[in-house]
Amino acid sequence: DSGVTQTPKHLITATGQRVTLRCSPRSGDLSVYWYQQSLDQGLQFLIQYYNGEERAKGNILERFSAQQFPDLHSELNLSSLELGDSALYFCASSRGMAGGRETQYFGPGTRLLVL
């Protein structure tokens, strides 16, 4: 158990809809990272937040947005969903701001299926 929790575990929705994925980092960790894992694209970094502020951005679509709240939990919002958004979405956390230099602890993921 990494100490990172994600809800929900599974999500089934329809094209055009909007969903929110939630992540709680390990106690004491200030950074939250979001990743998308699909069969054709592999693991893709989406975005990092550190202590409430956006820190780094990867291949995140404009239809996707994220935020980190004062209690450090984070939400990833996916809107105008398309079939190709079906994937596993992972959240990870680390102690500081330097992603890549620190150990990231990954949650169990949310599996999203868009029909």
Next chain:
Amino acid sequence: LAKTTQPISMDSYEGQEVNITCSHNNIATNDYITWYQQFPSQGPRFIIQGYKTKVTNEVASLFIPADRKSSTLSLPRVSLSDTAVYYCLVGDTSNQGGKLIFGQGTELSVKP
């Protein structure tokens, strides 16, 4: 941006040493190299991290040559439980705007 390339799959037998190489020709000066292990239906798990030369911990070694354009994860004496997908991650976000790039993963199959 550092594009990372790994072999798609590798086979090994119990007790052997396994070496998995990741190529990252465009690695930036500040980028670190980290390896993760992933089992089906689980999130990736940290194995080892380095910047240059050699790093060793209780489960693996990481070799990084002087030009840093590649890195090799070495797993000594693998067992059946090491069957998993192994990813290299290259990047750094210590400066705002940094990036994190995963390789496509190497599926390791350990046979008895």
